[in-house]
Amino acid sequence: MGDGQFFLGDQQNWQDVEPGIQRKIIGHTRELMAVCVKFDKGAIGAAHAHELHDQIGYVIKGAFKISLGDSTQVLKSGDAFIAPRHTLHGAVALEDDSQVLDLFSPRRDDMLSG
Numbered sequence: 001m002g003d004g005q006f007f008l009g010d011q012q013n014w015q016d017v018e019p020g021i022q023r024k025i026i027g028h029t030r031e032l033m034a035v036c037v038k039f040d041k042g043a044i045g046a047a048h049a050h051e052l053h054d055q056i057g058y059v060i061k062g063a064f065k066i067s068l069g070d071s072t073q074v075l076k077s078g079d080a081f082i083a084p085r086h087t088l089h090g091a092v093a094l095e096d097d098s099q100v101l102d103l104f105s106p107r108r109d110d111m112l113s114g
Contacts, residue, residue, distance in 0.1 A: 047090030062098025
């Protein structure tokens with residue numbers, strides 16, 4: 001068993017992902033990954049599905065229109081969604097500086113190499 005690790009947010013850099021979207025990897029183990037994603041108002045996280053990963057998205061601040069399968073829901077701070085692997089999901093930020101904490105299981109190795 002490991003000794004654990006602390007995350008100091010001001011010592012981590014935001015990475016540009018798409019126009020109007022940035023992410024900061026908070027931490028990960030082989031089985032779990034936490035990523036904070038920041039959106040400008042109107043920025044779109046295009047609909048997609050993961051082959052290998054389950055995802056939970058917890059809205060930290062702001063608001064999003066989330067598509068999940070055939071459903072759409074507006075989520076605001078304190079709300080969350082669960083997208084099991086193979087589930088189509090996407091997001092549109094409804095407010096500036098909207099942020100979501102994404103949790104993935106297992107970790108997203110593609111984010112670590114890119």
